[in-house]
Amino acid sequence: MEASDDLPVVGTLADLTSLVERDRNLYVRWSRGPAADLRAVSSTDDLTGVAMPGLSANPLDVETWWRGRPVELWVARRLYDYGHLPREKGAGIRPWALKGREVARGPDNEPLVADVRPLCWIDDAVIAQARTEVARQASPWGPLRRTGR
Template sequence: MPDIARADSPAVEGIPTLHSLDELLRLVRPGVFVRYSKGPEDDDGSTSRDYESGLDLPGLSVNPLCPELWWTRPLDEWLARQICNYAHLKDDSDDERRAWILSGDPVGRGPDNEPLVREFTPLAWVSDDLIHEAKRLYEARFEVAKDSTGG
């Protein structure tokens, strides 16, 4: 299994905490992602795992913050959706998972088609205030949990 490592990055203690979607907007570019975990230091040297198959993945599971070309809605709506898609990992976990922003180059895709990043640079922590703002926007602008079955 390949090593996962932080690319030349600032000290984790020195990375800023984002408190609003406006602050997050300033970081968006290709190769920037959100991840829910204990944090960069815990993830350094580890990989994600597909728990259904029992297989180790070749990188860390992340969610893209740069929208796809087909996305024609406002950027803040994309960000809110991306932040909210895996927020349950923080809420449902008793292992102190947090949301944080990182940059890196994808090395593949996970079982849910999520990008996998091997080397990363931590950019920022995501505050609870930002997550709450994202949830409010997501619930106001989207038909949350609606799928192709009409449910």
């Protein structure tokens, strides 16, 4: 595992989509980066403080039920759904793509990934493009984030 944050930066939604179309077992992680994450090797459950057996991440691989819909829209959706994390988790949180192996599921049913290979940072412009793509849909999605009582 390389723990360097010296990664290439993907600057467009189209470029990230090309990566997803070429490879499998890809995930996006929102954090302070591989250097910090790969030292810890695992995520911690925010509610209980329990160490989990991998890094929590969100899959980028297209599911079969997507059935021929645009891959770019799939990737936009995966980014859009978690775009709130930089605001919620604070300064320095940004998305990066990785290749890994799912070893378990976290408390929100998110994949926990091991054997992580960092691929690239995802530029803020890509997140903006994802938001625009979602907004262009006939029935735009609401945010995934749900507030508690």
